[in-house]
Amino acid sequence: MAEIDRTPELGPAARAVGTLLAPVVACLRDDAEGYGVLVEQAIDDGVVADVVRAAPKVARVYLRLAPPPGGARTIVDSYDSAATERFNDTDIVHLGHGCLHVATAMDRVPAPLAEMARDVFAREALDHGEVHALEGAVASVWWAAYLSARLRGVDPIEEAAAVCRYAARVA
Secondary structure (H helix, E strand, O other): OOOOOOOOOOOHHHHHHHHHHHHHHHHHOOOHHHHHHHHHHHHHHOOHHHHHHHHHHHHHHHHHHOOOOOHHHHHHHHHHHHHHHHHOOHHHHHHHHHHHHHHHHOOOOOHHHHHHHHHHHHHHHHOOOHHHHHHHHHHHHHHHHHHHHHHHOOOHHHHHHHHHHHHHHHO
16 A cells, blocks of 8 residues: 655745755854755755745744844844855845845835835845845845844754744744
């Protein structure tokens, strides 16, 4: 008798979040080889646009988790120098910076404008090429995940896994 696959099919949003968080976790682990493989796989799978579009929402989760007062602002304000040190690429830093600003704006504008901002961010990022767009998205979420967790005293890798599991349930 054939074995029944009991793994639920993930929706596109959950797949995009998982594909985004996998290289984020590789960054958190300082796993350059794994990071490269995961970025290449996302490009090969043709999901970069969905992943880049998901990045501001994922970053927003981490910004909301940052402790008040000023935790989210600390993440955004310290991003450029941390991403420059880590990625050493002005396009990646610039795109990640834009992602974080869209993430912060999403709480201040009505939902239709927030969705428009995500679309504009994704289109602009993809104009820089899929690799830079994806790495910019990863960079912003990496820093938001890392610093948000550090400010709260939790393990950012365990938290990224929990966020991924949550996204898979609700998407």
